[in-house]
Amino acid sequence: MQRRNFIKVAGALAATPALASASTVLTPPAAPKKEIYEWRIYTLAGEGAPLDSFFGKVLFPAYHRKKIITGAFKPYRLKEGEKDQRHVLFIYPDIAAFHKVKQELWSDRIFREAAQPYFDTTAPVPVYSRFETYLSEAFDRIPVHRKPGNERTLLEVRIYQSPNEEANQRKVKMFNVDEIAVFDQVGINSVLYGEILAGPLMPALMYLTWYRNEDTRSAAWKQFGEHPDWTRIKSLPEYAHTATNNQSIFLSPMSYSDI
Secondary structure (H helix, E strand, O other), rough: HHHHHHHHHHHHHHHHHHHHHHOOOOOOOOOOOOOEEEEEEEOOOOOHHHHHHHHHHHHHHHHOOOOEEEEEEOOOOOOOOOOOEEEEEEOOOOOOHHHHHHHHOOOHHHHHHHHHHHHHHOOOOOEEEEEEEEEEOOOOOOOOOOOOOOOOOEEEEEEEEEEOOHHHHHHHHHHHHHHHHHHHOOOOOOOEEEEEEEOOOOEEEEEEEOOOOOOHHHHHHHHHOOOOHHHHOOOOHHHHHOOOOEEEEEEEEEEHHHH
């Protein structure tokens, strides 16, 4: 009887490593974290110098201390009668970091002391009339942004609005599965792609690309429009009616921009 029990216990113990190994194999790998992008568009009330000084010397260093990458851009070319703008980008490693930085910024003594003169000066005489915010989550295909080359002079933001949420999901899939791959082939240089979680235009997505100059951008988009893969992709029924409005914004990087 004792021998029979011993054999049962020994057999169970021998099987334990195999079971543990099988459990390890069957556990799906953790999904990679996707960056969170906060994009702000400031419409200036006057000269941009006070805001640029605040961003470059006070706000961005505070974000850098929290390991957040920042970007700043101005319009590539202002049209007559248009007000100047500043486009600001904050790149968070995940949504938890977004919340953490928002909570900690106002208790940052170094930031508060450096920023107070700007706040005191611009409260009675605002330097901007308003700013809009877009909060977005990176696409699966590019969960972490790509840093543009130092030779960049032109960046382009595109915002695609969809007629409904389901169409927006199909447009995101179109980029993830097909369109970004064609971009990579023709010289449309990707920086980041984001599905907009909250913003003034929804449902929508936005993405950022860069170029050495206007000529290289024009050549890249011409090649894209003629690419056989794009001809095939745009005709697929699963991507029909995915975007009803397409907004394009041309920008130049500020000297204090990380991007």
